[in-house]
Amino acid sequence: MSERIAVCPGSFDPITNGHIDIIRRGLGVFDKVVVAVGHNALKQDLFTTEEKVEMIKECVAPSNGRISVDVFEGLLVDYVKKIGACAILRGLRVVSDFEWEMQLSLMNRKLYGEVDTYFLMTDFRNLFVSSTIIKATVSAGGSVRGLVPDPVLYKLKEKFPFMNTD
Numbered sequence: 001m002s003e004r005i006a007v008c009p010g011s012f013d014p015i016t017n018g019h020i021d022i023i024r025r026g027l028g029v030f031d032k033v034v035v036a037v038g039h040n041a042l043k044q045d046l047f048t049t050e051e052k053v054e055m056i057k058e059c060v061a062p063s064n065g066r067i068s069v070d071v072f073e074g075l076l077v078d079y080v081k082k083i084g085a086c087a088i089l090r091g092l093r094v095v096s097d098f099e100w101e102m103q104l105s106l107m108n109r110k111l112y113g114e115v116d117t118y119f120l121m122t123d124f125r126n127l128f129v130s131s132t133i134i135k136a137t138v139s140a141g142g143s144v145r146g147l148v149p150d151p152v153l154y155k156l157k158e159k160f161p162f163m164n165t166d
């Protein structure tokens with residue numbers, strides 16, 4: 001049987017413990033998970049794509065080759081086709097995520113009928129964690145220890161030297 005590969009797409013600006021949890025749990029369902037960093041034109045990024053990729057690689061290691069990190073541009077479904085993936089993996093937190101995620105998954109299926117989106121419910125510890133709230137907190141000097149992996153904490157400290165890391 002061929003390998004079941006899922007693409008976990010996102011902006012990852014930066015990757016948080018919420019994302020990591022979804023990616024790792026995805027390995028319980030799929031043989032491989034490809035973390036695909038895309039640029040969301042609706043969001044203004046703090047980190048460059050290179051910085052994001054470097055951080056994600058550090059955060060998902062070691063994975064026995066089951067998690068890889070890549071960059072994609074353009075339509076997600078074109079990327080999914082290109083690498084021979086069978087699924088898109090996304091996380092859900094609150095009801096407000098649901099409406100957008102449903103639209104996205106239906107649009108992706110319209111564009112490419114052979115791909116399905118699989119959702120994993122967030123762990124309760126990451127329910128309130130988003131890249132946006134992480135950035136808002138550190139830019140005001142607060143600590144996000146325990147909400148992002150250590151490599152991300154150090155990288156945030158480079159951008160916001162005054163932030164609390166306790």
Ligand code: ADP
Nearest residue numbers: 009010011012018019040090091092122126129
């Ligand atoms: P996007 O710009 O595509 O929304 P994000 O990097 O914000 O990208 O999120 C990528 C995916 O990870 C989305 O499915 C999002 O719902 C999910 N996600 C983000 N934060 C969490 C979290 N704390 N718990 C579970 N899933 C999450």
